Amino acid sequence: MxxxxxxxxxxxxxxxxxxxxxxxxxxxxxxxxxxxxxxxxxxxxxxxxxxxxxxxxxxxxxxxxxxxxxxxxxxxxxxxxxxxxxxxxxxxxxxxxxxxxxxxxxxxxxxxxxxxxGDDPVSTCLVLDSSPLRTLTDITPDTTVAFADPASSSGYFMPVHMLYEAGLEMGDDYEVLISGGHDRSFLALRNGQADVACTATIFPSLAGRGDPMFPFEVGETRSLGESIPMxxxxxxxxxxxxxxxxxxxxxxxxxxxxxxxxxxxxxxxxxxxxxxxxxxxxxxxxxxxxxxxxxxxxxxxxxxxx
Missing domain, CATH: 3.40.190.10 (Periplasmic binding protein-like II)
Structure with missing residues (x-):
């Protein structure tokens, strides 16, 4: 039921x-x-x-x-x-x-x-392939970063830690957008509401499958960096x-x-x-x-x- x-x-x-x-x-x-x-x-x-x-x-x-x-x-x-x-x-x-x-x-x-x-990274921060951002250090205070949910491991805490390790303080060195879900972060990225979408590393593997959770084709996005394991x-x-x-x-x-x-x-x-x-x-x-x-x-x- x-x-x-x-x-x-x-x-x-x-x-x-x-x-x-x-x-x-x-x-x-x-x-x-x-x-x-x-x-x-x-x-x-x-x-x-x-x-x-x-x-x-x-x-x-x-x-x-x-x-x-x-x-x-x-x-x-x-x-x-x-x-x-x-x-x-x-x-x-x-x-x-x-x-x-x-x-x-x-x-x-x-x-x-x-x-x-395990030993694999759990989170990644994605941009559209056409983005001028090449690494995490290219993020500026004008960059909007989308996170899934403020209680999410792969969609919030781990990427916030990743950005911190790259020298980026939340709220000072980038703008925060809480989208409400991994799929909504991807929609924000696609629609230009976010410059970066931080999410679980499993999602890019869904590219090109027509999966509504990751609405991108292979090569439409790329990663700026990956987090430590959980x-x-x-x-x-x-x-x-x-x-x-x-x-x-x-x-x-x-x-x-x-x-x-x-x-x-x-x-x-x-x-x-x-x-x-x-x-x-x-x-x-x-x-x-x-x-x-x-x-x-x-x-x-x-x-x-x-």
Whole structure:
């Protein structure tokens, strides 16, 4: 079963505002609703309601492995997923590293499973091939850089850190555009609203495929630079108030669902599955600690978020 939240149409709030939003909750609510249903909050990968997405594949695989009914709810952004889980409205959600770190550091959201980020760069900053910008150091205070979501690892925190390492301070050395999604950053780049679009390194591989998530042909864009790798690529977050039986079913099922055998079927959600790399089951908060230092570059302190 799938329900849909509203689409994101405008700019998102700054990263610091997201942290404050997270702090507005009290203690984590006990999961409500039927204990024989797994409630799965996710971000829509496309605005096309008829499109088949990897989320539907995940739900089907989870149902097969757990024998629970899985209800999927699309919500508009990363922080909304975290808040829904934290408040007990949803049981689980799939997050990249930074929003996972933000959520886990509240002490009110758990990580059931996480995957290491590997050794490859996670983010890249793209320009149109016709752009006069050749390297990151060509960016000036008049350059507009589009980021996906201020709680996104690959679409915000990692590229902000990359630009910082190149000597570029956010807000001083370039203009910031929060687009609301990776695909919207690409539209901003195509339409001239942004000079640079910072995103995940996986997206340029979609060039020339007619994929709405990356509406460019091969050679239409090029990279100005790539980020460092992420210590954690992906995590499945959970509300600690769910029943023990449901939690245990998920702990046992998730490594089977997110397996090398299912990698192709999972599409973008399978990118974090490394061959020969075992997932971290119920990781400790210390696993996410490296993100705290990187987040500080973006002016966000998640080390003692309450």
């Amino acid at each position: 799938r329900t849909r939240g509203p689409s994101v149409l405008g700019a998102f709030v700054a990263a610091s505002a997201i942290v404050l939003t997270g702090c507005s909750f009290g203690s984590s609510a006990t999961a409500s609703g039927s204990e024989d249903v797994i409630r799965f909050a996710t971000l829509p990968l496309t605005d096309d309601p008829t499109a088949e997405t990897p989320v539907d594949v995940i739900a089907a695989l989870l149902e097969a492995e757990t024998e629970y009914t899985v209800e999927v709810t699309d919500v508009p952004n990363y922080s909304a997923v975290i808040e829904a889980i934290r408040a007990g409205h949803e049981d689980i959600g799939i997050m990249s590293g930074f929003p996972s770190a933000l959520a886990v550091n509240t002490g009110e959201v758990d990580s059931l499973i996480a995957w290491s980020g 210590p954690v690529s992906t995590s499945v977050l959970a509300n600690p108030g769910m029943g023990d039986a449901k939690r245990q079913a998920l702990v046992e099922a998730l490594p089977k669902v997110f397996s090398v055998e299912n990698k192709e079927a999972l599409g973008l959600y399978g990118e974090g599955i490394g061959v020969g790399v075992d997932p971290i089951i119920e990781p400790d908060a210390s696993v996410f600690q490296p993100y705290v230092d990187i987040a500080a570059v973006a002016g966000v302190d998640i080390s003692d978020l309450e």
